[in-house]
Amino acid sequence: EREIVSGITYDRDQAKITVTHVPDKPGIAAMLFTPLSQHNIIVDMIIQNASLEGFTDVTFTVSKKDLKDAQKIIQETAKTIDAKNVEVDDQVSKVSIIGVGMASHAGVAAKMFSALSAEGINIMMISTSEIKISCVIQRKYTELAVMVLHDTFGLEKKSS
Amino acid sequence: EREIVSGITYDRDQAKITVTHVPDKPGIAAMLFTPLSQHNIIVDMIIQNASLEGFTDVTFTVSKKDLKDAQKIIQETAKTIDAKNVEVDDQVSKVSIIGVGMASHAGVAAKMFSALSAEGINIMMISTSEIKISCVIQRKYTELAVMVLHDTFGLEKKSS
Numbered sequence: 001e002r003e004i005v006s007g008i009t010y011d012r013d014q015a016k017i018t019v020t021h022v023p024d025k026p027g028i029a030a031m032l033f034t035p036l037s038q039h040n041i042i043v044d045m046i047i048q049n050a051s052l053e054g055f056t057d058v059t060f061t062v063s064k065k066d067l068k069d070a071q072k073i074i075q076e077t078a079k080t081i082d083a084k085n086v087e088v089d090d091q092v093s094k095v096s097i098i099g100v101g102m103a104s105h106a107g108v109a110a111k112m113f114s115a116l117s118a119e120g121i122n123i124m125m126i127s128t129s130e131i132k133i134s135c136v137i138q139r140k141y142t143e144l145a146v147m148v149l150h151d152t153f154g155l156e157k158k159s160s
Numbered sequence: 161e162r163e164i165v166s167g168i169t170y171d172r173d174q175a176k177i178t179v180t181h182v183p184d185k186p187g188i189a190a191m192l193f194t195p196l197s198q199h200n201i202i203v204d205m206i207i208q209n210a211s212l213e214g215f216t217d218v219t220f221t222v223s224k225k226d227l228k229d230a231q232k233i234i235q236e237t238a239k240t241i242d243a244k245n246v247e248v249d250d251q252v253s254k255v256s257i258i259g260v261g262m263a264s265h266a267g268v269a270a271k272m273f274s275a276l277s278a279e280g281i282n283i284m285m286i287s288t289s290e291i292k293i294s295c296v297i298q299r300k301y302t303e304l305a306v307m308v309l310h311d312t313f314g315l316e317k318k319s320s
């Protein structure tokens with residue numbers, strides 16, 4: 001059955017900000033991201049999982065150079081919406097598998113997760129689309145993760 | 161500045177499963193998704209946000225026809241890994257904005273979130289990439305959401 005994974009990409013220039021325990025009601029996401037866009041902060045990933053009991057966490061990633069500014073802006077908003085906290089981690093990387101039709105291949109995601117876990121690499125965040133499966137991991141594991149994924153998917157390692 | 165949003169897509173055939181309070185340690189994601197792939201369950205989105213205190217939730221979506229099977233399989237695994245619960249919602253839709261270079265335009269995400277909230281549509285889950293911003297909402301709001309997003313981004317509504 002034909003190979004659908006075409007490459008591995010990674011981004012070491014990532015910092016993540018999580019706004020915890022925000023009210024899960026209309027308008028909150030807009031309130032979080034509008035000030036960031038007004039300050040021209042480039043936001044890479046946005047992840048929000050389903051809420052339990054009316055509250056959820058919203059995470060987004062920015063480049064390290066924007067972390068200070070983004071954090072300042074977000075802390076304002078977090079206060080306004082009465083979020084519990086703003087958690088920051090500037091020691092993360094995003095590692096992604098690029099391909100096609102991957103949504104119909106749950107096996108690709110499972111294979112990626114297994115490969116990382118076999119090396120003891122914890123997967124901190126997951127976000128997927130049909131063409132990209134992204135995992136956020138601790139930055140110190142980036143090189144190891146990229147190597148392991150290239151091996152697992154039988155890809156030639158080229159510098160990216 | 162040039163238009164970067166090229167279209168709106170939606171998928172009404174979505175059901176979401178959330179495994180709550182799973183240990184945030186290597187191997188858990190692999191344990192969740194390997195059995196699904198072995199049963200040829202097509203998984204569309206996978207969302208996992210950053211953990212607090214060593215536990216996190218993992219959500220994925222499947223087509224409605226696969227919900228029963230997926231739920232059965234996942235409930236097994238959830239027991240094995242000592243997750244708190246398996247929460248299912250078969251009344252959801254995924255609505256997405258497709259474009260290019262959107263990661264550098266936090267404004268696009270903010271605009272999408274504002275447009276939905278202005279109609280009182282709650283955003284249950286968010287997952288983004290540079291070319292796609294996806295929101296999971298209650299299915300009953302699908303038509304309204306698609307219409308509102310077409311207006312907001314000045315797109316011609318074609319049937320999709």
Ligand SMILES: C[C@@H](O)[C@H](N)C(=O)O
Pocket residue numbers: 022023024025026027028029030048056058273277281282283284
């Ligand atoms: C949490 C946030 O996404 C909220 N549900 C909203 O619709 O804005």
Ligand SMILES: C[C@@H](O)[C@H](N)C(=O)O
Pocket residue numbers: 113117121122123124182183184185186187188189190208216218
């Ligand atoms: C929760 C799950 O993703 C876990 N962190 C893992 O690495 O498998």
